[in-house]
Amino acid sequence: MDDRGSSNDRGAPVRLSIQRRLAIWLFPHRRVQLGLLLGTPLGWLAIAYLGSLAILLLSAFWTKDTFTGNVEPFTWSLKAFQTLFAGEVYRTVAIRTVGMAALVTVTCAVLALPIAYYMARIASPRKRSALLVAIAVPLWAAYLVKVYAWRTILQGNGLLEWVLTPFGVESHGLKDIANAWLVLTYLWLPYMIVPVYAGLERIPGSMLEASADLGGRAGTTFRRVILPLVFPSLVAGSIFTFSLTLGDYITPDLVADAKFIGNVIYDNSSLGNPPLAAAYSMLPIAIMTIYLLAARRLGAFQSL
Amino acid sequence: MVESKPIRILLRLASALVLLFLFLPLVVVVIYAFNESRTQAWPPTGFTLKWFGEAASNGALLEAIVNSVIVGASATAVALVLGTLAALAIHRYRFFGRETVSFLLVLPIALPGVVTGIALQRTFKTFGFDLGLMTIVIGHATFCIVIVFNNVIARLRRLPSSPEEASGDLGADMWTTFRRVTGPRLGTALLSGALLAFALSFDEIIVTNFTAGAGTQTIPLWIFAAIQRPSELPVVNVVAFLLILVSVIPVWLAQRISGAETAGARL
Numbered sequence: 001m002d003d004r005g006s007s008n009d010r011g012a013p014v015r016l017s018i019q020r021r022l023a024i025w026l027f028p029h030r031r032v033q034l035g036l037l038l039g040t041p042l043g044w045l046a047i048a049y050l051g052s053l054a055i056l057l058l059s060a061f062w063t064k065d066t067f068t069g070n071v072e073p074f075t076w077s078l079k080a081f082q083t084l085f086a087g088e089v090y091r092t093v094a095i096r097t098v099g100m101a102a103l104v105t106v107t108c109a110v111l112a113l114p115i116a117y118y119m120a121r122i123a124s125p126r127k128r129s130a131l132l133v134a135i136a137v138p139l140w141a142a143y144l145v146k147v148y149a150w151r152t153i154l155q156g157n158g159l160l161e162w163v164l165t166p167f168g169v170e171s172h173g174l175k176d177i178a179n180a181w182l183v184l185t186y187l188w189l190p191y192m193i194v195p196v197y198a199g200l201e202r203i204p205g206s207m208l209e210a211s212a213d214l215g216g217r218a219g220t221t222f223r224r225v226i227l228p229l230v231f232p233s234l235v236a237g238s239i240f241t242f243s244l245t246l247g248d249y250i251t252p253d254l255v256a257d258a259k260f261i262g263n264v265i266y267d268n269s270s271l272g273n274p275p276l277a278a279a280y281s282m283l284p285i286a287i288m289t290i291y292l293l294a295a296r297r298l299g300a301f302q303s304l
Numbered sequence: 305m306v307e308s309k310p311i312r313i314l315l316r317l318a319s320a321l322v323l324l325f326l327f328l329p330l331v332v333v334v335i336y337a338f339n340e341s342r343t344q345a346w347p348p349t350g351f352t353l354k355w356f357g358e359a360a361s362n363g364a365l366l367e368a369i370v371n372s373v374i375v376g377a378s379a380t381a382v383a384l385v386l387g388t389l390a391a392l393a394i395h396r397y398r399f400f401g402r403e404t405v406s407f408l409l410v411l412p413i414a415l416p417g418v419v420t421g422i423a424l425q426r427t428f429k430t431f432g433f434d435l436g437l438m439t440i441v442i443g444h445a446t447f448c449i450v451i452v453f454n455n456v457i458a459r460l461r462r463l464p465s466s467p468e469e470a471s472g473d474l475g476a477d478m479w480t481t482f483r484r485v486t487g488p489r490l491g492t493a494l495l496s497g498a499l500l501a502f503a504l505s506f507d508e509i510i511v512t513n514f515t516a517g518a519g520t521q522t523i524p525l526w527i528f529a530a531i532q533r534p535s536e537l538p539v540v541n542v543v544a545f546l547l548i549l550v551s552v553i554p555v556w557l558a559q560r561i562s563g564a565e566t567a568g569a570r571l
Binding site: 019020023024026027030033034037038040041042044045046048049050051052053055056059071073111112114115117118119121122129131133134135136137138140141142143144145146148149150151152153155157158159161162186189190193205208209211212218221239243244246247248249250254261262265266269270274277278281284285288292 | 306307308311318322326327328329330332333336343344345347382385386387392396397399405411412414415416418420421422423424425426429430446478503506509510513514524527528531540544547548551552554555558
């Protein structure tokens with residue numbers, strides 16, 4: 001105990017340090033302790049994040065000065081939403097983006113299952129750690145490096161054309177929407193493998209043996225035992241693959257020359273039509289809110 | 305083993321193909337970094353190291369690297385403090401709205417990046433902030449908090465609280481207990497949280513593109529601009545090669561700190 005404790009030589013109380021007195025006072029006041037701990041992080045998120053989202057929501061109803069092109073804050077209009085609902089192109093872009101997010105998610109799930117299963121149940125412990133590290137390397141490699149790498153492969157004169165030409169197959173360079181499918185799948189695949197692996201590893205081997213003993217063939221065991229048990233992990237992984245595709249505007253532009261929701265938002269965010277960009281961004285917010293609520297019901301958050 | 309031999313062989317084959325798919329682009333970029341030709345045609349024409357010299361003397365690139373380090377360090381510092389405070393609060397106290405707070409922490413990475421980006425940009429512009437390093441840091445810190453939070457709370461859940469109680473019984477006040485007991489026990493969780501947060505910030509472009517303004521470049525922003533100028537591609541190859549090398553560090557460190565499982569903890 002330190003010597004500033006409770007008494008000096010003469011037995012009279014000494015002055016405690018401010019820190020110490022504060023600690024003593026705080027000890028029974030749990031609510032104040034909680035407030036002190038939570039105040040700063042909650043304040044930051046409420047102001048910097050929720051506040052920004054609120055401003056974004058409001059700005060969807062602001063007007064744009066047609067002469068200067070400046071946004072007039074707090075002058076209200078529904079023009080942005082009218083433009084969105086009237087424009088065929090905004091519907092096409094939305095369907096393209098959501099469709100791609102779904103396609104990429106399904107592809108990632110199909111590719112992740114076999115390797116995750118191999119890691120969880122078949123590989124030796126040594127091989128398993130090696131594979132976990134092997135998957136972590138592309139996961140950690142910089143996003144733009146990966147997109148750029150695919151650009152060099154897919155472009156005219158690139159590796160793909162060099163491989164395909166002898167077979168008489170023509171590549172479309174960097175203008176093919178299928179490129180976006182390929183590259184987005186590549187980018188988010190590790191985000192699916194990791195939770196699916198964790199989910200498969202939690203399945204007790206005895207369950208699979210029981211299924212086999214009861215006459216279940218491999219296909220039946222997969223469909224009736226493994227898939228239902230790993231489903232929450234697939235949903236957990238799909239949050240990443242779906243949300244990251246939904247919000248990407250760099251990859252579609254760089255590898256497929258295609259416009260996604262994010263491209264319309266980015267192109268209009270400062271010079272074009274900011275209220276329109278704000279109004280359009282309500283769509284990914286709404287989609288992800290529904291997605292997250294559904295994922296929570298399916299038990300995905302316990303699998304993260 | 306329940307799985308029959310043909311199924312095991314098929315799974316092994318599928319895994320090998322997925323690994324090939326995951327590594328192919330990285331290998332191609334590494335090869336291009338040493339390509340003699342200025343153009344990007346396959347196959348490469350010859351071996352050279354001259355692009356490394358050109359990268360080292362590229363002023364804009366070096367400035368972008370410095371900016372990225374400043375932003376990453378600042379955002380990580382903010383996230384370390386806020387994420388640890390939030391984790392201690394959520395772990396130790398039961399209160400109304402606890403679930404909501406956890407949800408609020410995840411929201412910045414659960415919502416698409418383009419939403420976070422435009423929301424911050426609109427707010428900065430409305431209140432007349434100049435876009436620059438400061439606004440980039442605010443954006444990055446916001447989505448890095450949850451990374452530190454996740455690491456710290458996972459550690460807190462695994463640790464028994466008896467040493468803290470013992471410390472209290474022995475007369476230590478809450479500051480001393482945190483400084484001498486809780487803090488050191490969180491050590492490696494804080495380290496891996498910081499590492500993850502820094503790496504996430506170093507790599508971010510979707511949000512950064514909205515909050516950077518015209519004059520400020522980070523590494524991803526520099527690459528994004530340079531990709532679209534053919535004359536810069538040899539230097540981009542070198543940068544890509546070096547970034548792949550650097551990205552092995554967090555994987556290696558995470559594995560050293562807490563086993564292979566956490567290497568995938570970028571999620």
